[in-house]
Amino acid sequence: MKRVDFYLIAKNLSTHQFACRLINKAFNSGLTVRVELDTPEQARQLDALLWEYQSDTFIPHDLGAPTSGAVPSVLISDLPRLAKPADMLLNLRSSTPEPEQGRAYQRIAEIVPDNPEEREQMRNHFRHYRTLGCTPGYHPIS
Numbered sequence: 001m002k003r004v005d006f007y008l009i010a011k012n013l014s015t016h017q018f019a020c021r022l023i024n025k026a027f028n029s030g031l032t033v034r035v036e037l038d039t040p041e042q043a044r045q046l047d048a049l050l051w052e053y054q055s056d057t058f059i060p061h062d063l064g065a066p067t068s069g070a071v072p073s074v075l076i077s078d079l080p081r082l083a084k085p086a087d088m089l090l091n092l093r094s095s096t097p098e099p100e101q102g103r104a105y106q107r108i109a110e111i112v113p114d115n116p117e118e119r120e121q122m123r124n125h126f127r128h129y130r131t132l133g134c135t136p137g138y139h140p141i142s
Helices: 015-028 040-052 116-131
Strands: 003-009 033-036 061-063 074-077 088-091 107-112 137-141
Touching: 003 015, 003 116, 015 033, 015 040, 015 088, 015 107, 040 061, 040 074, 107 116
Parallel strands: 003 107, 003 137, 033 074, 033 088, 061 074, 088 107
Antiparallel strands: none
């Protein structure tokens, strides 16, 4: 992993709403994105939001494991770390990727919700990346 960024979102944004914004920006920058979540329901919710994100944009994405050899620009999954990584990992899981898995990505993004319980979990993620020698970036988003 060459770059790790944490995005602290305001109370008026949900994690999935900001994830759509971040995915759109990454996609428009030419990056392939892998989004990992803890449960199939979370993955389905994000999939539905991406379809509705903006009426004038289209973000090609797939839910679950790719069905063909080609990996879509955006892959949303609750499956742990599939073999084909992307340029960027948007980690929405409660755990961080293993070091060897994290190194497969140019960028890792983590979203920090504005609530104390989840913020503490993200502090642990931040410390984890620092122990791996990364200096994570921090971006407050309003």
